Amino acid sequence: MRLGFASAPLAFAPKKPAKSLSPGNRKATVIAVAAQKGGVGKTTTTVSLGAALARYYDKKVLIIDLDAQSHVELALRDMVNAGAGSLAELLEEPTMMEVGEIAVGTRIPLLDVMPGSQDLSRAENRLSTRIGKELVLRELIDVTRTHYDVILLDCPPNLGNLTLNGLVAADSVLVPCNPALLAVSGVEGLLGAVEQIKKALNPKLDVLGLLLTRVDQRNASTNALIVDMLVENWGELLAPVQISADVGVQKAQIEGVDVHGYDAHGRAATQYCELAEWVLARIA
């Protein structure tokens, strides 16, 4: 008696991937910009560094906003073209498409953006019940990586599932930190998480550096104390470039443009170009 099992279609067969992005010929370095604390300059650094790399160093750059607050798009709202798809949807159905298929261009020719959205919070919650939940973003940029030189991930201010996905998808992590004790204490937590992720999920993850941001030069003695503390604990990781507190950053964000578009010769633009140069030397 034939039971016919062999030819019957499996009702539980996994869905076929429907990705249609064909491979490019680049090989992006993926950099997560992450810190446990909010307000330390993650988004400003992601946007200003990404814009510098695209504008002045001829790099094809993609910025992915992993924060439900969508600050990347807010900061660049006069630059980002309309029409991006939803990253949250991709996180919930990762075989559907690649991030590179739904990211959008900007007025900077070599800079693309995958904006964040409020529904990232819901997607993050749903991720928590998924097997392999830490690996979803890595899968979503598997082919996308071949279309860019650098992919920057703007992470949310916590160590939740989205930051975890960012750190698992990344080659290296850049950790912005303000010259303030509370910000420094957050660095320890983040670096601890990086160590765990290296052991369990992403052995090649490297700490690109700690970046001091919003350094108010008028507070020289407090700044020196914090620098001493950072050097004592993580000396070799402290980036040689510092980003000063500069009202030009806020003015650029109010106008919805990057610091280089706002004032190419301003202090913030110059320092973020120095950072871009340092980053390129580190990832070369």
Ligand SMILES: Nc1ncnc2c1ncn2[C@@H]1O[C@H](COP(=O)(O)OP(=O)(O)O)[C@@H](O)[C@H]1O
């Ligand atoms: N170098 C800077 N000088 C002045 N203000 C800054 C600087 N960097 C960031 N800011 C401001 O600080 C606030 C927090 O920065 P943001 O990049 O959004 O931090 P995060 O992404 O870590 O929450 C924003 O209002 C931003 O305009």
Ligand SMILES: [Mg+2]
């Ligand atoms: Mg932010």
